[in-house]
Amino acid sequence: MGVSLDTPVRDRAKQPKETKLAPGVKFDILPSPNPVPEQERAARLADPGFGRVFTDHMAIVRYNQAKGWHDARIESRANFPLDAATAVLHYAQEIFEGLKGYRREDGGVNLFRPDANARRMKDSAERMAMAPLPEAVFIEAVEQLVRIDRAWIPGGEGSLYLRPFMIASEVFLGVKPSAEYIFAVIASPVGSYFKGGPAPVSIWVSETYTRAAIGGTGAVKCGGNYAASLRAQAEAIEHGCDQVVFLDAVERRYIEELGGMNIFFVLDDGALITPPLGTILPGITRDSIIALARDVGTPVREEPYTIDQWRADAASGRLKEAFACGTAAVISPIGKVCSVNGDFAINGGAAGPVAMGLRKQLVDIQYGRAADPHAWIRKVF
Ligand SMILES: *Cc1c(COP(=O)(O)O)cnc(C)c1O
Numbered sequence: 001m002g003v004s005l006d007t008p009v010r011d012r013a014k015q016p017k018e019t020k021l022a023p024g025v026k027f028d029i030l031p032s033p034n035p036v037p038e039q040e041r042a043a044r045l046a047d048p049g050f051g052r053v054f055t056d057h058m059a060i061v062r063y064n065q066a067k068g069w070h071d072a073r074i075e076s077r078a079n080f081p082l083d084a085a086t087a088v089l090h091y092a093q094e095i096f097e098g099l100k101g102y103r104r105e106d107g108g109v110n111l112f113r114p115d116a117n118a119r120r121m122k123d124s125a126e127r128m129a130m131a132p133l134p135e136a137v138f139i140e141a142v143e144q145l146v147r148i149d150r151a152w153i154p155g156g157e158g159s160l161y162l163r164p165f166m167i168a169s170e171v172f173l174g175v176k177p178s179a180e181y182i183f184a185v186i187a188s189p190v191g192s193y194f195k196g197g198p199a200p201v202s203i204w205v206s207e208t209y210t211r212a213a214i215g216g217t218g219a220v221k222c223g224g225n226y227a228a229s230l231r232a233q234a235e236a237i238e239h240g241c242d243q244v245v246f247l248d249a250v251e252r253r254y255i256e257e258l259g260g261m262n263i264f265f266v267l268d269d270g271a272l273i274t275p276p277l278g279t280i281l282p283g284i285t286r287d288s289i290i291a292l293a294r295d296v297g298t299p300v301r302e303e304p305y306t307i308d309q310w311r312a313d314a315a316s317g318r319l320k321e322a323f324a325c326g327t328a329a330v331i332s333p334i335g336k337v338c339s340v341n342g343d344f345a346i347n348g349g350a351a352g353p354v355a356m357g358l359r360k361q362l363v364d365i366q367y368g369r370a371a372d373p374h375a376w377i378r379k380v381f
Pocket of ligand 1: 221257260282283328
């Protein structure tokens with residue numbers, strides 16, 4: 001083909017349009033001819049950990065410019081045959097989502113705010129110049145997968161982690177938005193994200209690396225953000241910490257978020273502070289916590305908070321708690337903060353009542369054990 005990176009590309013600026021398939025989205029359901037036998041499945045479900053056990057099926061939908069979104073299927077989970085020149089392998093045009101299915105006591109399954117994930121995936125697609133997937137197709141794919149793989153959903157405090165994602169599948173080495181995409185959903189039964197459950201985590205303040213700048217991709221869920229965070233996460237581990245927390249890229253003093261979780265601070269007057277949207281990922285857990293807090297009159301301030309203030313407030317007692325939040329871990333109390341300027345503890349290194357109370361409230365809604373005043377739950381069955 002002899003196309004070099006600086007070859008003018010006819011449709012470089014053209015962004016794929018959303019096309020039909022919804023409404024009346026029809027997925028072809030092709031059940032796996034050799035699902036994992038029941039006994040083996042039970043063994044894998046006994047202690048699934050996070051992200052290593054997968055179900056029998058996946059959802060897949062294809063996009064090209066002629067047909068739009070088409071060929072929607074539920075089929076056996078399998079390898080993707082990808083040409084070595086497939087665009088995603090070179091330029092990382094890739095986005096993903098994360099949500100969970102929760103088994104209710106009556107045996108049914110709840111999804112938590114899947115419409116919010118569908119919307120965010122559209123936002124991510126737009127930022128990454130990818131074809132936006134109709135929200136109805138996203139939700140149908142997730143629901144069909146949960147239905148066919150319902151036997152894989154753990155009971156108790158386990159859940160089925162659902163991973164929708166989209167890759168640029170055009171075979172072309174030119175730097176331009178791909179003309180073809182694959183959207184897929186895989187599912188992974190999970191126990192607790194952090195080993196030992198919601199025990200307090202220690203976090204390392206990265207002074208070396210940043211994750212997002214204004215105008216960049218920090219506010220969308222693209223794989224590249226994670227690739228760029230791994231070195232900082234490795235630095236956190238080297239310093240004996242569980243997770244990394246990033247500072248803003250301009251002044252290098254405002255707290256942004258962890259590698260994959262948002263952050264909240266609890267003050268002694270009961271108010272919550274959380275960094276404002278902009279360069280951070282707009283977490284659905286973050287949004288839900290803000291709503292639950294405001295429901296009971298707790299003031300929530302979305303405002304910048306510096307690392308120096310954090311240290312001072314922890315020392316003076318003005319800061320009562322800090323916690324991280326995201327779909328995988330729900331809420332993780334932060335017990336200790338480490339940095340090149342020394343370490344400090346929060347709430348004596350223990351989980352605090354505000355974090356644990358919000359966690360219980362959220363988890364009870366997700367599992368259908370508590371009222372759902374914001375209509376966040378979507379029952380699959
Ligand atoms: C996914 C993610 C979060 C959490 O989002 P939820 O919708 O609450 O799961 C926070 N930060 C980053 C960087 C993320 O990728």
